[in-house]
Amino acid sequence: MNDPSRVDFLRFLERVQQQDLARTHRWLAGVANDPGRIDHLRFLERVQQQDLARTHRWLAEEEQRRAQQYVVEPPIHRHHPEGATVHRAGCTTIRRDIRPLSTEHARFAVEKDPMFHACEDCKPGEALGLET
Known part of the structure; x- marks a missing residue:
């Protein structure tokens, strides 16, 4: 729980x-x-x-x-159109260095910040209770 x-x-x-x-x-x-x-x-x-x-x-x-439930992976390059990726901790598609992200910051990033997007594999938005 x-x-x-x-x-x-x-x-x-x-x-x-x-x-x-x-x-x-x-x-x-x-x-x-x-x-x-x-x-x-x-x-x-x-x-x-x-x-x-x-x-x-x-x-x-x-x-x-x-x-430690969520992490953020930086974009491929600085001007990447999708921005940084928010993952659930332990996601297997993470390829670059990550930083921990609190639940509140992850929710804000996925829901309201255009510089972030949710990983399509681990779907942190669903875990956060957000509509996708």
């Missing part, structure tokens, strides 16, 4: 985990005189911190994946 809803879900999960961790910290502050309960709450705190760290890793991976 590589779409905005995944990022939205991970952000929601992050907020819930942060709230749970804050609740555990409040509980810890309230049981200063109960060593047995403190041990249990410290264990819970460690587990919640690990869960939150894992969610942060997932978010970072998803953002990196989204940033």
Whole structure:
């Protein structure tokens, strides 16, 4: 799943985990005189911190994946009539050096910029949800 809803879900999960961790910290502050309960709450705190760290890793991976989803290949020569080509990352028709392109920039380039065109093989416009 590589779409905005995944990022939205991970952000929601992050907020819930942060709230749970804050609740555990409040509980810890309230049981200063109960060593047995403190041990249990410290264990819970460690587990919640690990869960939150894992969610942060997932978010970072998803953002990196989204940033590298599209690439741009320069035109054959400076005055080439079609301009640069926008590809999906991993397209097998790429023949020259490429640069990463964010989803937002790829959408703008394919949809509105006359100096760019979409690759006819990997069809980044379809992946972006644009009408071709």
